[in-house]
Structures are given as C-alpha cells and as structure tokens.
Amino acid sequence: MSTIKLTVNGKAVSVEVEDRTLLVHLLRETLNLTGTHVGCDTSQCGACVVHIDGQAVKSCTVLAGQAAGANVTTIEGISKGDELHPMQAAFRDNHGLQCGYCTPGMIMSSIDIVNRHGGKLDEETVRHELEGNICRCTGYHNIVKSVLDAAGRMKVAQAAE
Amino acid sequence: MYETTYHRPSSVDEAAALFSKGSDSKYLAGGHTLLPVMKQRLASPSDVIDLGRIKELVGIDVSGDALTIKAATTYFDILQSAEAKKTIPAIVHLTSVLGDPQVRYRGTIGGSVANNDPAADFPAAVLALGATIKTNKRTIAGDGFFKGLFSTALEDGEIITAISFPIPAKAGYSKMRHPASRFALTGVFVAQTKAGEVRVAATGASQNGVMRVPVIEAALKANWSAGALDNVTIPTDGLLADIHGSSAYRANLIKVMAQRAVAAAG
Known part of the structure; x- marks a missing residue:
C-alpha cells in the first residue's frame, strides 16, 4: 500500500491504495468518479481517457503511482457548474452520442485535439486524431461534426476570456 | 494484475540500485507494453521501477553529425521537436504513425527499443540509421543490439539512457499499419548515409524480429529510386x-513499403 497525493478536478486528494492500482480504478472505485469508463482494458478503445497534466491518456494503462503529484482532469471536472463545457454542449447539439459509453473518453480526447490544433481543425484531421477512441454506435459521423462545432465554440470562448 | 511494489526513482543510479534490490524487478517507461502484460498476468514483477520521471533521461539534442534522443523522451516530445524535424524528418514521420495520440503521450523511444517487439517501429530506425545505444554501463552499436523476439544485448538491470542517430543524407519510412493494433504489419526504413552506404531495415516481417534487407540495399546502392526495386524478389524464408x-504477402509488402519509403526520402 502507498499513499498517493494528486489533484483531481482541481481538488487535492490523498488516498491509500495498493501499488498495483490503475489510475482508472483509483478514479472510479476510490473516488467514485464513475464517468471515466473501462471499455477494452487493453488501451485500445479510449473509454478511459482522462487528462494528466493537460494530456489525454488512457487511464487503464497508467498506475495510480505514476499519477502521483499530477493534475488529473476527468469528465466530471470540465463543466462550470450547470454550464456544460463547449465540447459537451456540441456533442449534445450534434447528437454525437447514442449509448454514451465511449462519450466521456471521446470528449476528453476531443478537448485535447482542439487544444493542440486550435481553430485549424478540418474533418480529416479530426478523424485521424480520433483513432485512439472507438465508438460502436454512431459511425463517428456526428462525433466528427461535434468536435468541429466545439472547436469553433472553444475558439470563441477563449477569445472572450 | 498480481501485487507489486512501485518505485519512482529520481536518478538513473537510484533506479539501477532499486532494480538490483528486488527479487524480480522490471523497469517501467511509458508502461504501454508492461502494464497490459501485467494485467494479463503474463508478467508479475516483484518491483516496478518507473524511469518515466527521471529528468536526466529526457531531452533531444543535435551535436556534430548526430541526433541524440534520451531514452525516456516520449513520442509526443519527438513529434514536437524542431531539431528532429530538421535533422531526420523520417524519424518524426515514423513517430507520427505509431500508436494513437494517447499512446504517443506516454510511450518512450527507450521503452520501444529495449522491448524489441518484432512489429515495433523504432528498432527499424535504429538498425537502418546505424544508431548507437547508450546505457548506464556502456555504448552498444545498433547492429549488434537486437537479438530476436523481445530480446536485446541489454544485461539484466542495464538501462538505456539515450539513442544516437547519425544524421543521414536521405531517409524514409513507410509502413502498412495493422488497422486495430497500429503495429507494423510490415514497415521499412531506408537510409543513405553521408558516406554513401545504403541501409534498409524491415520490422513486422520476420519471425526473428527487425532485420536488414540486403537485396533491397544492393538494388538501391546501384540506383536510389523506387523503380530500381520493381524487379526485386524478397525471399520468403523466415x-x-x-x-x-x-x-x-509480407515479402511483397517489404518491397512495396521500401519503394514508398524511398519515394518519401526523395
């Protein structure tokens, strides 16, 4: 057992977990942040994507200890109170989800994509960048639309700040 | 996953000391090979020693005629590197077609080379560019480093600290990605050194891991062009x-990927 200190969604957290604990299990089982999902558990599907120090990573393939001292953001940490993050709002408005299982990972990956590419995103880039996230319902079409829509909204939001 | 003890050393020396204390230690870099293997209970190290946060193992620099990438540098950092783009753009291209964006944030060049997966990308670059592997104990020539599937010249507990790539006159990489795993179904790295030597390495193709491809090297030495490979036949043995x-199918892929790599190298 080890004591791990990290910041999750802006709050300092100190937890005692076994050394073999994966970050996704720390989030879901110790901190009850069940928005992050386990899909394939083999780092292929992307349902477990969270941000570690601003980078989108697959939390099923990171030991909790590796995240000690880091800033972790999950799907629960991106809205401002009742106001959805622009990426969440775009997924809702463009019907970018059906069953919703992959959606938290899709949204966390998509925010990272917009952060890296800014307003220069085009459809081809979004499709290429989403290769680490698998959706079995939508056929991706509306997901891609959502990300492109959100890229515009995030640009406007940044300009306003 | 079986129980284990996790360590996060802050220096290479501390990591090596921790390794020798454990009964069955393993080094962890990006973790995207070791952790899946541990989850399947195919590995059960007593101690996991994390090299990912050791500052002296991260960085990219160019000195003289070589691009040196320290072992715990992530693929993402390589993609961002102006030095890498300027000196060996083929390495940046190789990195861009490796894994997916999330994997590229975590995976490291040292981890890929030390693991020597028979379908990994970086072993092909090491072999084709005639790179040198620097460890905490010695310097190993790339030509003698890879010893078959998941096996290298590294001794137990030895840590790769950096990989130094001589800057070539021309280089290119092309791979047929497996659509699910994104590993190389076959990938070919071609290079022409500044001294005029032609070196070609294929990954994902051989039963014995990464390999040189002498018939393609000979054809490209005579005539550096994709067309020079039109009538080359790759033996299927092994x-x-x-x-x-x-x-x-893989023999044909070696030829086609080599042609595309030459076209990319210019």
Missing part, C-alpha cells in the same frame, strides 16, 4: 505467416 498475412 518471414512471418499468421492470420493477418502469409509470408509471401
């Missing part, structure tokens, strides 16, 4: 055959 492709 090539992989599995549900994804026969050895004849």
